[in-house]
Amino acid sequence: MNETYDVVVVGSGAAGMAAALRASCLGMSVLILEKAHKFGGTSATSGGVLWIPNHGLGTDDSREETLRYLNAVIEGDVRRDRLESFVDQGPEMVAFLRSVGIDLQVMPWSDYFAEYPGARADRSLVCPMYDGRRLEEEFHLIREQFTRFKLLNRYTMDFNEAFGIAAKAPGWIATLARVVGRYWKDWGTRRVTRRDRLLSLGGALIAPMRELLRKRGVELRLGAAVKKLLMEDGRVCGVEVERLGHTRLIRASRGVVVCAGGFEWNQALRDRYFTVAGDRRWSSTPEEANRGELLLAGLEVGADVEFMENGWWVPTMSRPMPGVSNFHEIHQATFDVGRPHSVCVNREGDRFVNEACGYDRFGNAMIQDHLKTGKNAPCWLVFDATFRRKFPAGGYMPSPIMPDRSIGLGEWDHYIYKAPTVAELAVKIGLEPARLESTVQRMNEYARSGVDPEFGRGNTDYDRTFGDARVKPNPCLGHIGLPPFYAVAIDLGDLGTKGGLKVDDRARVLDTQGRPIPGLYAAGNASGSPFGNAYPGAGGTIGPAMVFGYVAANEMARALAAPSGSRVAASA
Structure with a gap:
């Protein structure tokens, strides 16, 4: 192996950033690999919303009410242990993010099955606008929002501004003037780039996590495509990476966390698995980004899959x-x-x-x-x-x-x-x-x-x-x-695929016999949804993605901790 880290995270979206940040805070050395030349993945181009029930940010939601709602909206079989792991670990993940300085705000949006028992209008969280200058030179490397999330493909808006302008709500002209005005008043940025310095929605979620990782010295390597998961004595021990035409072998002593998105841009996989395949070009995720390479790599080492027939x-x-x-x-x-x-x-x-x-x-x-x-x-x-x-x-x-x-x-x-x-x-x-x-x-x-x-x-x-x-x-x-x-x-x-590598309640990838594959973890759309075919509320993709990225880091920390004097405390 050319390099060795405790943890290798594949993918730089919300799941990967959460896994890397938690692992780094638990004392493990981390490398993030991203095949694109921009970081943030699909998450950075999304609305950046997290659906986290019972999040503890000033509401009276409960575990019982959450499960009542999920039991009502989920059709078909899902694994109860994984569903309950999401419900239980979500509030802990939110507390962790807040403890390291990431601000989360409650949005008054109804759950998507508002007519079902247990539905609420306070389970979706977003990050406030972020000043891109805090990323220094990496500001130019974070994925930019699609045209649909920017006014005239130029001006950054938050949700309230976007909805107000689009619907011509009372005061929309003043809102429009404020959005345009703050852009042109930013003379310093205008001298350097056309891009709006302010980041909102998905960018406002990804950027503060990357800022914290930079401060902790965690490398994010762009243009690094993982070609293969490496096995040694029945354990995933690292990855084979191609970058700039060269191949490197990178060891992951504690584990590889696959957070590389789904397979919506792979027409062959759509045709094979989807109920109605549709055309990959209909997807609203970044073009040609999520082609399922890590899904196929997982299958090569014996991983099982689930919920492959549907998308978000x-x-x-x-x-x-x-x-x-x-x-x-x-x-x-x-x-x-x-x-x-x-x-x-x-x-x-x-x-x-x-x-x-x-x-x-x-x-x-x-x-x-x-x-x-x-x-x-x-x-x-x-x-x-x-x-x-x-x-x-x-x-x-x-x-x-x-x-x-x-x-x-x-x-x-x-x-x-x-x-x-x-x-x-x-x-x-x-x-x-x-x-x-x-x-x-x-x-x-x-x-x-x-x-x-x-x-x-x-x-x-x-x-x-x-x-x-x-x-x-x-x-x-x-x-x-x-x-x-x-x-x-x-x-x-x-918005991506709901199916992927089958994982357990501890984010460990399972083989076709239901056994964890040592050293291999997955989160986000690279794994099957904990909700099966359901989409319970705004942020129902990113919320579980971040929770199981967090869970994967905790699991690797527990595996690393020794009974006496471990160098990483699992409870940190």
Whole structure:
């Protein structure tokens, strides 16, 4: 072996950073390997939300209430020990992060199954905006947010600012001016880079962990692709790494923690495992990043897998990347599909879901409808001029920000469709006109009554959170009648995969006989979700990822501690 560390962490997203930070604080030497030339992984480009029930930050949540909720929303078999490990270790992980100086704030967002027993609106945590100068030269190496999370692909916004501007909430113009103004007042940064110095959302989560690791002397090696897990006497003892065309063998005396993401960008694996494979290009994670290399490496050393049939679904759409020839950008339509003055239909012109439900539930409904009809994935978001004025539709911002005249001529009737009547719009998008007209007419009746008898749109706190309070009597149902009418195709996108290496309640990777593989751990989307196919609330991906990264470090510390005078205290 060319180098030796106690712990090698593969991947620099939230799971990897949490594992590395905890292991370093427990006294172990750590190396982080990242195959990309930027760090932060999918986490840095995400909303950066952690779903951690009973987190202890001033709420009256409880273990019992959490398990009551999870038991209600999870369908199918999951391993109880792992589920309870997440519930029990989550508050401990939050306490650890706060003890090392990472600020976490409670967001008043409803759980995604708000109608189920035990649901709450205080289990999601975020980090406040972060000043990128604290990373010094590494500020330029953290993954940048996608266009969808920045105003005009330039200005950093936090959640409240983004939601207020997108929905044109009261005071949105002042918010817009504040966001733009603070950027241009930052003369020092403007002389160096176009990039906004402030980091929010996923960047605000990754950056403070990396700052702490830098202070502790933990190396983050970029452009380092792990090609193989190395075995010695039945134990994973290190990794084979390729960097700059050279191969190195790196020993991990205590263990390798696989936090390298899932396999959503590997079409062969999607085709092999997913119920409805979809196209890898529909994914909203960084392009070509998560291809499942470490999943395949795990299989080579005898690891088992679980929950491989599904992803963390989110409705997405694509449009040409402005100013860049021949490239497309994927845009999430996370909340757009449930806004008033719109309806989602399959390719027969029929509704198939409560459009305002959680985005993962929306994706699962697309799958079920596609299995039934063969006419979904993609489906259509149909809306009128009122919607167009108020709300974004994937990559198309509201018309006061992005008027129709600013949309490229080559995009009309190829990416976004427009017609003076619903019937003419139906013809353009290949639907039977009378059928789409009938669907829109029913939606208008529901808007007048405030009741959706088909799917209950607007019945839950979650639905109403992303509606329009100015629309009465139901903030999620608005009349679809002001011409022109528009449509965009909605794809079965994802935030990553729910399946991966099978791990136990101590984050140890299991073989096909259910036995831990010594020296091998996994967390995040590299491992199977503790929730199976469920997505319980905002941050349901990153929360467990960080918890099991933390758990893996604790497990390695326990394994290292000797009965007398160990150099690492497992309780540290």
